[in-house]
Amino acid sequence: MVTATPLEAELLELAGSVPDPELPVLTLRELGVVRAVHAHGPDSVEVELTPTYTGCPAVEVMSLDIERVLRGHGVREVTVRTVLAPAWSTDDITDEGRRKLREFGIAPPRTGAAAPTGPVPVTLGATRTRSDAPADGLGPVPCPHCGSAETELLSRFSSTACKALRRCLACREPFDHFKEL
Amino acid sequence: MTTTSAAGTAAATAAALALGDDALVLSHRLGEWAGHAPVLEEEVALANIALDLLGQARVLLSMAGDEDELAFLREERAFRNLQLVEQPNGDFAHTIARQLFFSAHQYLLYGELASGDSPFAPLAAKAVKETAYHRDHAEQWTLRLGDGTDESHARMQRAVDALWRYTGEMFQPVEGVEADPSHREAAWLEWTGEVLRRATLTVPDGPRTGAWAAGAGRQGLHTEPFGRMLAEMQHLHRSHPGAAW
Numbered sequence: 440m441v442t443a444t445p446l447e448a449e450l451l452e453l454a455g456s457v458p459d460p461e462l463p464v465l466t467l468r469e470l471g472v473v474r475a476v477h478a479h480g481p482d483s484v485e486v487e488l489t490p491t492y493t494g495c496p497a498v499e500v501m502s503l504d505i506e507r508v509l510r511g512h513g514v515r516e517v518t519v520r521t522v523l524a525p526a527w528s529t530d531d532i533t534d535e536g537r538r539k540l541r542e543f544g545i546a547p548p549r550t551g552a553a554a555p556t557g558p559v560p561v562t563l564g565a566t567r568t569r570s571d572a573p574a575d576g577l578g579p580v581p582c583p584h585c586g587s588a589e590t591e592l593l594s595r596f597s598s599t600a601c602k603a604l605r606r607c608l609a610c611r612e613p614f615d616h617f618k619e620l
Numbered sequence: 621m622t623t624t625s626a627a628g629t630a631a632a633t634a635a636a637l638a639l640g641d642d643a644l645v646l647s648h649r650l651g652e653w654a655g656h657a658p659v660l661e662e663e664v665a666l667a668n669i670a671l672d673l674l675g676q677a678r679v680l681l682s683m684a685g686d687e688d689e690l691a692f693l694r695e696e697r698a699f700r701n702l703q704l705v706e707q708p709n710g711d712f713a714h715t716i717a718r719q720l721f722f723s724a725h726q727y728l729l730y731g732e733l734a735s736g737d738s739p740f741a742p743l744a745a746k747a748v749k750e751t752a753y754h755r756d757h758a759e760q761w762t763l764r765l766g767d768g769t770d771e772s773h774a775r776m777q778r779a780v781d782a783l784w785r786y787t788g789e790m791f792q793p794v795e796g797v798e799a800d801p802s803h804r805e806a807a808w809l810e811w812t813g814e815v816l817r818r819a820t821l822t823v824p825d826g827p828r829t830g831a832w833a834a835g836a837g838r839q840g841l842h843t844e845p846f847g848r849m850l851a852e853m854q855h856l857h858r859s860h861p862g863a864a865w
Contacts (some may be wrong), residue, residue, distance in 0.1 A: 493746055494675020523679070524742035526749070594661035595757050596668040600750075604661070620749050 444478060450509060451476040457508055460500040461599060464528035464543045467501060471531030474522055483516040484509065489527045491620070492600050503529040504618050529620050541583045546590075548604065549577040580616050590614075632739050633684045634700070635796025638838055639729075639740070640680030641701035644691055645846075647673035648853050649709055658712055665757060666715070672750040678865060679743050692857035696847050697840040704786035706837070706846040710779065713765055713772070717779035720815065721757035725790040727751045728807055732799035740797075759815050766819025773820065780816065781824050788829030789837060 443451065454476055455468025467473045467488075474487035486505055490498045502519040509517045530546035532540075537547035579588035587609035597604040602615040650670035657663035681687040704722055709715045730751055733744035765776040791805035813823045836842075857863070 452724070490746075492672060492675060492750060493679060494671040496671070523746055526742070526746035578792075594659075594665060595753060595760075596665035598664070599675070600668040600671055615826065617754070 443476070446481065447460070447476045447478050447484075450478065450484055450486075450512070453508055453512055454505045456603050457501065457504045458496045460504065462540070462543070464539045464546070465532075465536050467505070469533045469536030469539065471533065471536070472501070472527060473505075480516060483518075484514050484519045485520055487522045488519050489522050491527055493523075494600065526618075529617060532617075540617060543584050544576075544614055545602070546583045546614055548617045548619045549580065551577060577619060580605060582610060582612065583614055584612045585610040622662040625823075633796070635740070635794055636680045636683040637681035637690070639797075640677050640684060640690070641699050641720075642676035642705050642726075643673040645679060645682060645699070645701045645720075645849070646705040647671075648849065649705065649707075649718075650715075651798050652709055656684065662712075667740050669719070669754050669757065673756065676743065676747050676750075680740075683739065688857070692854045696842055696850055698847075699840065699842065699850070701842075702786070702789050703837040703843050703846075704783065704789065705711070706842060706848050706849060707783060707786065708845045708849075710782075711775055713775040713779040714782065716758055716761045716765065717776070717783050720762050721753065721783060721787050721812065722790075723751055723755040723758050723802070724808055724812055725787075727755050728804045728852065729797075729799065732804065733797070736798065762815055762821075763819045766816070767819040772853060776819065780821055784824040784826055785830060788827070792838060794838065 451473065452468075453475045455466055457467050459465045459467060459470050462470075471492070472489050472491065474489055477485045477487075479485065486509070488498065488501060488505070498521060502521075505519055506517040530550055532548065540547040580590055580607075582590050583587050585607060587607055589608040590605045591608060592603060593606055593613065594604040596602075597615050601618060601620070603618050604613060606613045606617050647670045650666045651672070653666045654663065657666055677691075678687050681690045684690060690771070702722075704718060707718060727748060730744040730748035732746050733740045735741075762776065765772040767773070768776075787808075791801040792807070793801055816823050
């Protein structure tokens with residue numbers, strides 16, 4: 440592991456302070472997608488960014504925002520490079536990021552999900568899946584509004600690929616759940 | 621560059637095209653559901669799965685050349701995708717059967733590639749987790765439709781029967797992909813058969829490929845509906861070269 444120079448650390452902090460374009464309550468650092476900043480000189484830096492999902496359309500906006508912030512800080516040449524390995528996981532979201540998601544009304548991803556491999560046992564309801572604790576061994580998905588563990592899955596895919604749509608059976612509010620990846 | 625590594629590069633390019641075309645073409649087919657899905661949740665789910673596939677296609681096609689040129693300026697015979705993914709959406713059951721067959725295959729393939737050291741390993745490690753959700757989605761719907769009403773059962777069985785003949789092609793060897801397809805095929809047959817049986821459906825006993833069609837899509841031989849799909853997918857780019865917004 441190469442140690443970052445003070446300049447690189449400073450620029451990493453700056454790049455990480457950029458808000459996520461989809462979830463502006465989170466910074467890119469809290470989302471865990473800014474991997475590194477390499478300074479090739481005071482005027483030229485390369486930023487390593489990793490996508491949440493391979494097809495995440497927000498990557499281009501993230502890159503532009505990072506370039507804008509670093510240029511505003513006096514760096515003339517900014518290159519944002521997309522890196523895939525090691526693959527991003529929802530476990531990379533910081534504790535602070537999880538707290539902010541919850542406050543924003545999105546159930547944060549449960550931890551320990553880095554490798555959801557193997558068959559997942561399923562249970563079937565009529566059209567919707569009632570499930571206090573999804574059968575994936577990760578525990579319940581509590582409602583971000585009232586905290587109840589009694590929630591049901593409405594749809595495996597929601598407003599973005601990274602979220603599922605659930606509903607709380609206690610307070611009846613629907614909410615997004617940031618799916619474990 | 622030595623001859624061996626040049627051949628290796630050519631094989632990797634061929635493989636990137638084959639896998640990239642699978643993802644691109646299925647992404648486009650799923651995108652055709654936008655505005656037509658039976659319920660809003662499915663509208664969103666199919667679009668999200670299409671988006672995942674499009675992301676995978678962009679990475680893979682970029683390994684083979686310029687992604688836009690490859691997607692929009694190739695003729696039908698230059699596409700290397702499986703015939704399965706180009707099949708029309710049909711009714712919802714057909715789309716689900718296609719998803720079940722393909723996502724189960726892609727999940728196994730990415731899983732193997734992720735643990736290897738090919739140029740596809742970084743993408744595969746990421747995409748296998750996305751594909752797990754696609755496979756789960758298809759499995760749930762297969763169970764629901766198969767083990768549902770008489771009507772949904774009949775439609776799901778019809779879809780499975782109709783697409784079965786395209787499933788053998790998934791396990792033809794692909795140049796540049798070292799993973800062993802026969803091992804994957806056995807795992808695929810076991811998993812798919814188990815889902816179909818749980819869904820009270822009959823596993824078709826017909827051939828899984830036509831004698832003339834083994835590996836046809838990989839050689840650029842496609843079924844009749846593919847040309848029309850490409851015409852729609854490519855016409856904007858071809859009519860307005862270099863257009864941007």
